[in-house]
Amino acid sequence: MNRKNSISLKDIAKELDVSIALVSYVLNGKEKEKRVGAEKAALIKKSLQEHNYIPNHVARSLRNGSTKTIGLIVTDIANTFFSSLARICEDEAKKYGYTIVFGSSDENPAKSDLLMNTLITRQVDGLIIVPSEGSNNHLKSLVENETPLVLIDRFIPGLAANYVVLDNYAACMDACTHLIRKGKKDIVMFAYKSSLIHMKDRIKGYEDAMKKYKLEDHIRIIEVGYEDAQQEIHTAISNLTSGTDKIDAFLFATNTLSITGLYSIQKLNLKVPDEIAVIGFDGSVAFDFFYSPLSYIRQPMDEMAKEAVRLIIEQIKGTKKTSQVVLKPELVLRESSG
Amino acid sequence: MNRKNSISLKDIAKELDVSIALVSYVLNGKEKEKRVGAEKAALIKKSLQEHNYIPNHVARSLRNGSTKTIGLIVTDIANTFFSSLARICEDEAKKYGYTIVFGSSDENPAKSDLLMNTLITRQVDGLIIVPSEGSNNHLKSLVENETPLVLIDRFIPGLAANYVVLDNYAACMDACTHLIRKGKKDIVMFAYKSSLIHMKDRIKGYEDAMKKYKLEDHIRIIEVGYEDAQQEIHTAISNLTSGTDKIDAFLFATNTLSITGLYSIQKLNLKVPDEIAVIGFDGSVAFDFFYSPLSYIRQPMDEMAKEAVRLIIEQIKGTKKTSQVVLKPELVLRESSG
DNA sequence: CTGAAAGCGCTTACAG
DNA sequence: CTGAAAGCGCTTACAG
Numbered sequence: 139m140n141r142k143n144s145i146s147l148k149d150i151a152k153e154l155d156v157s158i159a160l161v162s163y164v165l166n167g168k169e170k171e172k173r174v175g176a177e178k179a180a181l182i183k184k185s186l187q188e189h190n191y192i193p194n195h196v197a198r199s200l201r202n203g204s205t206k207t208i209g210l211i212v213t214d215i216a217n218t219f220f221s222s223l224a225r226i227c228e229d230e231a232k233k234y235g236y237t238i239v240f241g242s243s244d245e246n247p248a249k250s251d252l253l254m255n256t257l258i259t260r261q262v263d264g265l266i267i268v269p270s271e272g273s274n275n276h277l278k279s280l281v282e283n284e285t286p287l288v289l290i291d292r293f294i295p296g297l298a299a300n301y302v303v304l305d306n307y308a309a310c311m312d313a314c315t316h317l318i319r320k321g322k323k324d325i326v327m328f329a330y331k332s333s334l335i336h337m338k339d340r341i342k343g344y345e346d347a348m349k350k351y352k353l354e355d356h357i358r359i360i361e362v363g364y365e366d367a368q369q370e371i372h373t374a375i376s377n378l379t380s381g382t383d384k385i386d387a388f389l390f391a392t393n394t395l396s397i398t399g400l401y402s403i404q405k406l407n408l409k410v411p412d413e414i415a416v417i418g419f420d421g422s423v424a425f426d427f428f429y430s431p432l433s434y435i436r437q438p439m440d441e442m443a444k445e446a447v448r449l450i451i452e453q454i455k456g457t458k459k460t461s462q463v464v465l466k467p468e469l470v471l472r473e474s475s476g
Numbered sequence: 477m478n479r480k481n482s483i484s485l486k487d488i489a490k491e492l493d494v495s496i497a498l499v500s501y502v503l504n505g506k507e508k509e510k511r512v513g514a515e516k517a518a519l520i521k522k523s524l525q526e527h528n529y530i531p532n533h534v535a536r537s538l539r540n541g542s543t544k545t546i547g548l549i550v551t552d553i554a555n556t557f558f559s560s561l562a563r564i565c566e567d568e569a570k571k572y573g574y575t576i577v578f579g580s581s582d583e584n585p586a587k588s589d590l591l592m593n594t595l596i597t598r599q600v601d602g603l604i605i606v607p608s609e610g611s612n613n614h615l616k617s618l619v620e621n622e623t624p625l626v627l628i629d630r631f632i633p634g635l636a637a638n639y640v641v642l643d644n645y646a647a648c649m650d651a652c653t654h655l656i657r658k659g660k661k662d663i664v665m666f667a668y669k670s671s672l673i674h675m676k677d678r679i680k681g682y683e684d685a686m687k688k689y690k691l692e693d694h695i696r697i698i699e700v701g702y703e704d705a706q707q708e709i710h711t712a713i714s715n716l717t718s719g720t721d722k723i724d725a726f727l728f729a730t731n732t733l734s735i736t737g738l739y740s741i742q743k744l745n746l747k748v749p750d751e752i753a754v755i756g757f758d759g760s761v762a763f764d765f766f767y768s769p770l771s772y773i774r775q776p777m778d779e780m781a782k783e784a785v786r787l788i789i790e791q792i793k794g795t796k797k798t799s800q801v802v803l804k805p806e807l808v809l810r811e812s813s814g
Numbered sequence: 815c816t817g818a819a820a821g822c823g824c825t826t827a828c829a830g
Numbered sequence: 831c832t833g834a835a836a837g838c839g840c841t842t843a844c845a846g
Contacts, residue, residue, distance in 0.1 A: 535823030
């Protein structure tokens with residue numbers, strides 16, 4: 139920061155006419171270990187205090203080769219799912235003395251790549267990443283370079299990276315099965331157009347549940363783009379419910395899809411759960427205030443974020459091999475699922 | 477990061493048998509300015525490329541005395557109001573080549589102080605802070621040190637710091653006036669127990685509106701603590717509406733208070749707006765799905781965050797004196813206010 | 815017990 | 831046009 143009154147160890151050393159080393163030892167509480175003379179130590183402490191000395195973490199980082207910083211790349215920090223994860227990561231990281239630098243990729247490979255480079259240039263000690271489509275190669279090179287890395291929310295099949303994710307297949311399998319048991323047959327799944335495994339698994343969970351109950355002919359998946367999800371969902375829901383189609387239920391694959399869907403359902407005045415049962419994903423205050431409180435698939439976010447931080451720290455310390463964690467979802471049942 | 481394959485300018489220079497200076501010049505696009513020989517420049521570029529050279533931002537920061545990093549201290553990054561601000565700050569900062577490091581203070585002075593110190597130690601070039609109670613002295617010392625600083629959402633009266641805030645007085649004055657014009661007399665305001673000016677101003681706006689319409693005898697303010705807001709609000713709403721009290725409307729002073737209040741209103745089955753009119757603050761998806769879509773005071777978050785980043789950059793560049801921005805609120809009227 | 819010195823990876827006057 | 835060198839603020843062997 140180079141602030142006017144910024145004072146360095148050298149300044150203190152000069153003033154006290156001792157070596158910089160001594161000041162450094164005292165600063166870092168190594169006065170015993172390094173056998174610094176008691177009077178000198180006291181003098182140095184006093185001076186440090188009086189000058190309100192603030193260590194320069196940048197210099198320390200350069201020297202130590204460690205910034206005590208974790209880079210966090212999410213899709214969008216304004217999305218409550220990710221901001222909640224970020225908050226938990228922040229608190230957990232702080233326990234280990236780490237600070238978080240974040241960035242939002244918007245599911246965009248170019249932004250994602252830029253973000254990884256920015257954070258690596260800034261020498262973060264490790265990276266927690268919600269990977270987006272098209273960054274496989276970049277991620278692969280990180281793994282090859284042995285950059286401490288943990289993927290969160292999604293993983294890249296075949297990539298030997300640490301990750302902590304939900305059992306997305308089971309999540310949608312359970313949710314869909316629940317709807318089927320409630321007598322629903324024409325269950326429509328809303329997902330994002332994406333080749334990423336978490337989306338594929340969610341879809342597969344739904345499909346397999348349908349197949350298991352011989353409802354393969356009723357499988358119907360609406361895949362929407364990230365950019366115009368709102369419009370596409372509204373059009374789809376509008377079309378599905380205005381014609382002669384028989385539709386029993388909607389299953390949404392993410393929280394943003396769920397919320398967007400609820401806006402359409404509200405606007406179109408659909409009767410939930412009587413006409414249409416609904417199950418959402420992740421949770422949201424919107425789910426609680428929707429006129430028919432939403433049933434949803436709950437992710438253990440606390441566990442997910444804490445585990446991610448734990449894994450990244452272990453990797454930074456070099457004490458850990460690859461570790462891949464799959465967490466259990468929880469189906470929270472309320473009114474909307476019938 | 478000290479990764480195995482991490483390569484430095486020195487390595488490149490050695491390999492090409494040129495000086496580090498030359499490599500640095502080429503890296504920074506100063507080959508013309510510094511009149512680097514065309515063949516050497518080409519050679520160096522090629523080598524930089526081939527080795528996939530990644531500059532060490534930490535070394536550069538130490539040398540330049542600038543980290544190109546902005547510290548952002550909010551109350552809680554998981555709160556949508558702040559995560560939305562953070563997202564806008566992120567995008568805006570990126571335009572200027574800056575990265576954001578964030579931290580959540582939880583309205584806690586100790587955490588807030590720690591956060592400021594952590595970020596300053598890390599040599600952020602400037603700080604955007606949502607100040608919490610009890611950090612006045614610390615903030616004052618930052619101003620005295622000429623640390624680039626902008627307060628956001630709240631300011632500290634008497635402190636010559638930059639800030640960008642809402643006209644909180646007008647916001648609540650307008651909201652309360654609207655309720656009065658709708659025929660409401662017994663309007664209860666919910667606020668946090670806080671000595672911070674934004675809260676005082678919101679309360680004052682409400683009070684003055686009541687006084688203006690000779691309703692001073694109807695003024696009723698419920699101030700709750702940050703820790704057990706939920707419990708206190710529920711008890712208050714429950715008591716207010718279960719007895720013989722006549723209550724016409726609720727005015728909530730923040731988005732968390734609004735959402736918490738809505739949970740109680742929902743649980744207690746109060747009829748909005750017939751029994752009780754409601755106006756919330758900031759906006760939330762909860763407001764849109766509450767059975768009686770909520771009227772609320774809208775803050776221009778986009779403008780607020782962009783202005784904050786603009787001000788901090790100007791200060792960092794040293795081109796700006798103190799600048800204090802007060803933004804206009806907007807009263808979004810829907811069903812809940814009657 | 816203490817200090818002089820190297821070095822982390824850069825940038826940038828300065829000299830030639 | 832090019833290189834040797836200082837220095838940003840630290841930490842840490844090393845020597846005494």
